[in-house]
Amino acid sequence: MDNIYYYLNVLFVETYKILFLLIPILVSVAMIVWLDRRVWAFVQKRRGPNVVGPFGLFQSLADALKYIFKEIIIPASSNKVIFIIAPIITMTLALVAWAVIPFGEDFVLANINVGILYLFAVSSLGVYGIIMGGWASNSKYPFLGAIRSAAQMVSYEVSIGIIIINVLLCVGSLNLTDIVLAQQQFWFVLPLFPMFIIFFISALAETNRPPFDLPEAEAELVAGYQTEYSGMMYAMFWLGEYANILLMCAMGSILFLGGWLPPIEIYPFNLIPGALWLIFKILFLFIIFALVKAIVPRYRYDQLMRLGWKIFLPFSLVWLILTATYLYYFNLLPSV
Amino acid sequence: MIAHSIFFYFFSLITIVSAIMVTVSKNTVHSVFFLILGFISVSCLFIMIGAEFLGMVMLIVYVGAVAVLFLFVVMMLNVAQQGNEIFQNSRYTHLPVGLIIGLIIFFELIIVVSGWKYKPDIISSNSINFDSNLTNTHSIGMVLYTEYIHLFQLSGMILLVAMVGAIVLTFKKRSGIKRQSYIEQISREKISGVSLVNVDSYKGVKIDD
Incomplete structure (x- = not known):
């Protein structure tokens, strides 16, 4: 019986x-949606959501409440099981990846040896939520959107x-903790600055953010793979998307901006706990994400593919060499 | 140990059931989804025996890339409507070939597994120094990039040749398509784009095109 108690x-x-990890992430996803809309509005000289609560902070919660009480419509000719599973997969994968993100030297849920591979694998699984959603809708625009998005x-x-x-x-x-600890002298953004820029742009494309939001290009595809979704299922796609964006920001700050490390190891910076530094960096990257959305017009699809395969891939390969x-x-190769 | 075996049987059950469902299910898209489920649970099994690198690479390569291409192809085929009659008419025509392939794979498995069990020295003929202190990413790298570097490079070359071959076979230079040439667009001068014409009144301009 001891065994059972142990387990x-x-x-x-x-x-x-x-x-303890998930609830703050879900709340911050809601807040980040507000921040996104707010930044977007400020760039366009609007006010953005400012009515519900102080500075409109509770707007996302109000939206979420609305989504919960809306009816979920499942199209009659859709493939029902896959139709329902798709948003669940998107959101689960977006949240599951946070398990390996280190917020401090010992402040991580799962400190696994192949942390970065895990992150990469989970983000590559994210395609399935979209493909399944688009295919199961059994309708033209979602299908086209899903295929675009997957490619x-x-x-x-x-x-x-x-x-x-x-x-x-x-x-x-x-290991992600090792990656952060290797940046104690200087952050990798300094020697690998072009890679940081390419990572940032690829992250935009990976999360289907503007200017690469072709899967949801409303003028061409209505709302892409989300067209047939409604109510809470739509909200789950939406939450998953923003959780993925946050995850990409976290990945960028761990790989290039020194994770939880302060910029300089001196007195006033030392006082702030590491987790807060990581959150600052994630927020910084996210605000750039939001600014890009407000500033840059949408790409054409063939230009997008050209950028990925003919420019980024050769450039990063050459930089790798x-x-x-x-x-x-x-003689700087790290001793393994 | 109990938890370990519970997880093991859980994942192996999912693997086997989804492998069966791949062949049984009528809808091809469903069978690709079951294939993906099988891949995922196999990678979970890899992680359980401590081969976390293999498990993750399995997820990245097979699930993240290969199966997506499978899905693309299968979704384009749209077998769902026409599927059933094909299956009913030709249910047994491919049976002999399938049986032969299945039997060959089965016997190969028997040979490998029994050799591994009863004569371990057959498998480990050229001994690899294995250090259990290293992470398995490290130890795979130590073997792959030293002893088997030529085979590794050769397999990469084979994949490259296959890719080039597929592109050559499908690539067609079609006429009548307007393509953008970025260099041409950027290096356009004022002279080639705009011409200033003195227009006489009531005469108009003749544009040559």
Whole structure:
């Protein structure tokens, strides 16, 4: 019987930890939607959501409430099981990836050896939510949107993968905590600045954000793969999308901006806890995401594919060779 | 250990059931989804035996890339409407070939597994120094990039040749398509784009095109 108590104990502790991570993430996803709309509005000299609560902070909660009480309409000719599973998969995958994000040196849910591969794998699984949703709707526009989106995500994953290899060459470990600790002298954004820019743009494409939001290009495809969704199922797609954006920001700040490390290890910066630094960096990246959405017009699809395969992929490959050569020549390769 | 075996049987059950469903299900898109489920649970099994690198690479390569292409192809085929009659008419025509392939794979598995079980020295003929202190990412790299570097490069070349071949076979240079040339667009000068014409009144301009 001891065994069962042991397992139950483990189960409760882990569940507690997971809730401790998940609930703040869900709340911050709601807040980030507000921030996104607010930044967007300020760029366009509007006010944005400012009515519900102080500064309109509760707008997202009000929206969520509305989504919950709306009727879920399932099209008669849709493939019902897959139609219902698709948004669940999108949201689950977006949340599951947070398990490996380190908020401090020992402040991580699962400190696994292949953390970065896990992140990469989970974000590459994200395609399925979209494909399944688009296919199961059994309608033209969602299907076209899903195919566009899947092709886009698969092609930008390639360049993200090579950028990750660039960083891993400098670190010598796949563990996210090790990646952050390797940046104690200087952040990787300094030596790998072009890679950071390419990572950022690829992250925009990977999360279907403007200017690469072709899957949801409303003038061409109504709302892309989300066209047939309504109520809470639509909200789940939406939450998953924003959780993914936050995740990409977290990934960018861990790979390039030194994760939880303060910019300089001196007195006033030391006082702020590491988790807050990470949150600052995520917010900084997210505000740039939001600004890009407000400023840049949408790409054409063939231009998008050209950018991914003919510019980013060769450039990051060449940079990979340069990085490897530099590290080898100056004997800087990390001891594994 | 109990939890370990519970998880093991859970994942292997899912693997087997989804593998069966791949072949049984009538809708091809469903069978691709079951294939993906099978891949995922196999990678969970890899992680359970401590081969986390293999598990993750399985997820990234097979689920994230290969199965997406499968899905693309299968969704384009749209077998759902015409599927049933094809299956009913030719249910047994491919049976002999399938049986032969299945039997070959089965016997290969028997040979490998029994060799592994009863004569371990057959499998580990050239001994690889295995250090259990290293992470398995490291140890795979140590073997792959030192002892088997030529085979590794060769398999990469084979994939590259296959890719080039597929592109050559399907690539058609079609006429009548307007393509953008970025260099041409950027290097356009004022002279080639605009011409200033003195227009006489009541005469108009003749544009040559």
